[in-house]
Amino acid sequence: MVQERNPAGCLVRALLAAALLLVAIAVVTTFWVGSPPAVEIRPGAKGIGRKTPITVRLDDTGRVEKVRIELVQGMDVTLVGEKSFAPHPAWAFWKQAVPGELTVDVGRDTVKGLRSGEATIRATAERAGSWLRHPEPAVAEVKLPVRLAPPTLGLVSTQHYVAQGGCEVVVYRTGDSAVKDGVRSGAWWFPGFPLPGADSHQRFAFYAVPWETTDASAVRLVAIDDVGNEATISFVDQFFPKPVKVDTIQLTDTFLGKVVPEIMEQTPDVRDQGDLLKNFLAINGDLRRKEAAFLQDLAAKSAHAFLWSQPFLPMKNAKITAAFAQRRTYVYQGKPVDQQTHLGFDMASVQRDAVPASNRGVVVLARFLGIYGNAVVIDHGYGLMSLYGHLSSIAVHEGQQVERGQELGRSGSTGLAGGDHLHFTLLLDGLPVNPVEWWDPHWIRDRIARKLGPAFKYAG
Numbered sequence: 001m002v003q004e005r006n007p008a009g010c011l012v013r014a015l016l017a018a019a020l021l022l023v024a025i026a027v028v029t030t031f032w033v034g035s036p037p038a039v040e041i042r043p044g045a046k047g048i049g050r051k052t053p054i055t056v057r058l059d060d061t062g063r064v065e066k067v068r069i070e071l072v073q074g075m076d077v078t079l080v081g082e083k084s085f086a087p088h089p090a091w092a093f094w095k096q097a098v099p100g101e102l103t104v105d106v107g108r109d110t111v112k113g114l115r116s117g118e119a120t121i122r123a124t125a126e127r128a129g130s131w132l133r134h135p136e137p138a139v140a141e142v143k144l145p146v147r148l149a150p151p152t153l154g155l156v157s158t159q160h161y162v163a164q165g166g167c168e169v170v171v172y173r174t175g176d177s178a179v180k181d182g183v184r185s186g187a188w189w190f191p192g193f194p195l196p197g198a199d200s201h202q203r204f205a206f207y208a209v210p211w212e213t214t215d216a217s218a219v220r221l222v223a224i225d226d227v228g229n230e231a232t233i234s235f236v237d238q239f240f241p242k243p244v245k246v247d248t249i250q251l252t253d254t255f256l257g258k259v260v261p262e263i264m265e266q267t268p269d270v271r272d273q274g275d276l277l278k279n280f281l282a283i284n285g286d287l288r289r290k291e292a293a294f295l296q297d298l299a300a301k302s303a304h305a306f307l308w309s310q311p312f313l314p315m316k317n318a319k320i321t322a323a324f325a326q327r328r329t330y331v332y333q334g335k336p337v338d339q340q341t342h343l344g345f346d347m348a349s350v351q352r353d354a355v356p357a358s359n360r361g362v363v364v365l366a367r368f369l370g371i372y373g374n375a376v377v378i379d380h381g382y383g384l385m386s387l388y389g390h391l392s393s394i395a396v397h398e399g400q401q402v403e404r405g406q407e408l409g410r411s412g413s414t415g416l417a418g419g420d421h422l423h424f425t426l427l428l429d430g431l432p433v434n435p436v437e438w439w440d441p442h443w444i445r446d447r448i449a450r451k452l453g454p455a456f457k458y459a460g
Helices: 007-031 253-266 276-299 441-455
Strands: 039-043 052-058 064-073 076-084 100-106 117-127 138-146 153-155 161-163 167-174 178-185 188-191 202-208 219-225 230-233 238-240 245-251 319-322 326-332 335-342 345-348 354-356 361-368 374-381 384-391 407-410 422-428 431-433
Touching (some): 052 064, 052 117, 076 100, 153 219, 153 230, 161 167, 167 178, 167 219, 178 202, 188 202, 202 441, 253 276, 276 384, 361 384
Antiparallel strands (some): 052 100, 064 117, 319 345, 345 422, 361 374, 374 384, 384 422, 422 431
């Protein structure tokens, strides 16, 4: 027997269910405000100094309207940052958690009236309410020391004379609070090191003025503490500008056909553009810049020791065919197509002449290196390195200690070379510098050894 359905009963049950759902929604939207978010404060340093980054992270911003970051010192409360959010409705319980964060710089540069001592960083997450309830905010606090005095910094050496594109050394003292020190020269940073044999506060730094810098006003001795306070001293006594030389390089199809395929075969990262000239321009520009960055990274691994004690050597019986800091314009079919600066010395003798190590050190590179072709790089310690390019053959290996004058390989025409010669570059922390100074024993004695004293056993 088939039981007949009761349409009226089904309708009543459906209406009852709908009413219960509406009641539940009304209760939720009236009273439920959701769980408070977890608020985490992450200081970027162990204290507050010149400019300390503070990051506030919320595990869920779904029911948060705004987060405020305040610095509290005594009765003074300073708003240092805030961020608003778009909370979802209270009844949208299926919404996934959406984390959020806000980072602000807190310190002497951003908070007026900041005092040494202690301060509280307070993060307040204002929560979204319901029709009848407005929940308490979620609050987190972190207390941090406030240190506004920079490290102590004082000169020890005197008579700092430096040329454009050249090097020097400075000796100085720092206080206990310094965690980083050295010389800032424009965009370049030259780190300081403990002076061998001296007390822990006495330091020294090799530094240079970049070849394109026409004055030394941006060269400053710097000491920084762990909260970013910085002491600086202008210390260069005399600066010698050296105008950049210029030259024109005529590009021919024969030259391009020689150098471009070899470099591209040895350097898979260079994308073939299907045109010799376009490929050359990519090599001469993009690849040159990548290799400059690579050499700067390589300098960061330099030994913290003097690996040399005698003047540097140039290649024997060689003619200088191109000097340091030579601004070259490249011309193809009568039109300028590129401009680069030659940052080394080209020295030519007989074909496949022996190439000597300019000084004692450790081989840190011995392989094909793009525009330099077959190349050797020697580390002489404290960021000072020498590069030998365009070699026809290499006679040393990476990790090998070499002596001053030892044969590294033979001159050649690999890489961007039109004929057999040696390209020699001296680098300080990856910056090409003028090697003429380092070939001069009197310059090393006066400008380097005299300042370093017993810490550097100079045999020149």
